[in-house]
């Protein structure tokens with residue numbers, strides 16, 4: 001193998017490693033590992049982790065109820081429900097369900113969570129179509145409200161803004177909000193995903209996929225956040241940060257440089273895959 005071949009192979013391996021969706025559907029063991037229960041905990045302000053070891057779910061609590069972001073795999077739903085109750089909150093107080101994107105590992109549990117909570121399900125246009133159609137391991141769910149780019153979801157003093165950042169899915173939605181730990185405000189960003197799991201070149205089902213990724217990276221490079229969160233805990237080092245949390249010390253989840261470091265790495269991976277696919281045509 002030439003250096004070019006080795007490099008191309010490395011790109012494929014890295015792309016697969018960073019594309020849990022692709023690996024997971026074939027790999028029951030890994031899927032079980034994603035769904036290992038994790039005790040729920042407070043992240044920052046009114047934001048809590050209620051997900052599993054490999055798939056995130058976030059509960060944003062207000063005086064008028066709460067908002068749940070993502071539902072994990074179908075088998076994560078009961079675990080998320082237990083985590084919400086373990087934190088002392090009631091399922092019936094979840095008012096809104098929102099989603100990062102319409103893939104089975106983040107939307108698979110939503111239909112069951114909607115049944116358990118009675119919450120209003122909100123999604124961006126293109127992903128709303130995918131969610132209401134359903135797919136393998138992603139039971140169809142009724143979408144009660146469709147949001148466009150820049151629309152907000154408001155509950156008490158919390159406002160979540162939808163940023164449609166397509167590419168990974170056609171309606172991939174990055175959500176932002178501001179929270180506070182007493183005196184200091186923190187801008188929190190829930191990253192959708194910019195991993196490449198679909199063909200970039202010659203993708204007849206999604207012809208504008210490369211244009212969408214390009215726009216999304218450009219957009220993400222203009223954004224900033226004090227707290228970077230994402231739908232796979234490994235993407236933001238959740239476990240290490242949780243272990244590093246000690247009362248009185250600085251919150252390890254606050255890292256204003258993390259979003260841009262992640263975007264830079266992800267964009268480099270995207271360009272590597274794009275170059276490889278373009279060469280092999």
Ligand SMILES: [Zn+2]
Nearest residue numbers: 021101103193
């Ligand atoms: Zn995905």
